[in-house]
Amino acid sequence: MKAVAALLAFALPAQAADLAMPFPATQTFAETRPLSSHRIATGRFADTLPSVTAEGAVTRRIWQVSGAETTLQVLAPLRDQLTEQGWATVFDCATRACGGFDFRFEIDVTPAPQMFVDLADFRYLAAQKDDAWTTLLVSRSADLSFVQMTQVDPDGTVEPTKSTSNPASPPGLTAVSDVAQMLVTTGRAVLSDLEFKTGSADLVQDSYASLDALAAFLDANPATTIALVGHTDAEGGAAGNLAISRRRADSARALLTGAYGIAPGRVETQGVGFFAPITRNDTEAGRRINRRVEVVITSTP
Structure with missing residues (x-):
């Protein structure tokens, strides 16, 4: 699959989760930062967002995925792969159980068109392995699913890189102004x-x-x-x-x-x-x- 090829060509820190998309996918964004931070939600938004901030080598990748009918069809296999690789789920939620609108705008999301979040249909997962963290954000628009994976490894070493492609705009919308x-x-x-x-x-x-x-x-x-x-x-x-x-x-x-x-x-x-x-x-x-x-x-x- 395109996503697997892109994944193999991308330099990852030692503690990075090695995930394969469960459906045909195109990687549309990749970024590594040698020393940065990432805010990780550890609970549902209720007046405030429970969270931790992890520091280290930060890697973010985004895919557009075709063929899935629900966000759970995309997230569940990725969650299973994390578990098989020794990652422990800290927080896992869907839309309203996450805190809905407030949750979405408290977390760090790459802007469209690389990442698209439907406020009525998204899922989030935070997992930890030793001191490293992985977060997944999955949403949908029409026939496309969008996956944002962010990983933080305090002991990781990466070169600073950033690459984007020209992803398809979410289909099904007509512009008139x-x-x-x-x-x-x-x-x-x-x-x-x-x-x-x-x-x-x-x-x-x-x-x-x-x-x-x-x-x-x-x-x-x-x-x-x-x-x-x-x-x-x-x-x-x-x-x-x-x-x-x-x-x-x-x-x-x-x-x-x-x-x-x-x-x-x-x-x-x-x-x-x-x-x-x-x-x-x-x-x-x-x-x-x-x-x-x-x-x-x-x-x-």
């Missing part, structure tokens, strides 16, 4: 024109070009569901920012499901406060950029 193209390509987009009243969660207008585009995208892709995610700058306390970011996402959802007629069941909301900035918060321009609502695809056909 710039917002839609971002959703098709990366699975997320910023609704940059949404404007809220100062210190409020109320939108200034009753229509926006970004919501026009998002509604058209959802009409063109009737099986797709989304999450609207509110963000704030770093002014003020965490609790207040979490609350207002969620209320602003709720306001955008109300407009999308009301004036634009999108079914409420297709749109969920989350607020993450100031915990996911996209630029620095020490300038007014940076704070303005960080105050935003994003749309994230949570499931596709």
Whole structure:
């Protein structure tokens, strides 16, 4: 299989798990860092994420896998291989049992198009062997599965490398605008024109070009569901920012499901406060950029 050939050609640290994909697979990303760190989830997200941070030689590989019908069909054979090689499972979960949306955005994931995570269908596993760690993240989109494997070996020695291919975009989505193209390509987009009243969660207008585009995208892709995610700058306390970011996402959802007629069941909301900035918060321009609502695809056909 292509994945096996790529695996054999890739330099791995001594404690690395030697896994073969259980279905036809194409490796689309590979990176080694001689000394780095990786945060490893050791329990379900519930207000916070139980985790440890491992340091050492870090290796990450990503595959696109065809032929599997479920994420468990992909993960289970990989888990069995780890067990056979002496790795002990520390944490193993699926979607809501992991903590859903919050869990996904607390863990380290390579951005699309190399890695795609359906927030309604993913699995995670963390395994340990002596002081070394392996994590697996598996998700799906249409006929493709995506596997991200990250390994940390405190005693490992690797040369710094990074390679990518041109993976296929998740199939089954139709783009009808710039917002839609971002959703098709990366699975997320910023609704940059949404404007809220100062210190409020109320939108200034009753229509926006970004919501026009998002509604058209959802009409063109009737099986797709989304999450609207509110963000704030770093002014003020965490609790207040979490609350207002969620209320602003709720306001955008109300407009999308009301004036634009999108079914409420297709749109969920989350607020993450100031915990996911996209630029620095020490300038007014940076704070303005960080105050935003994003749309994230949570499931596709």
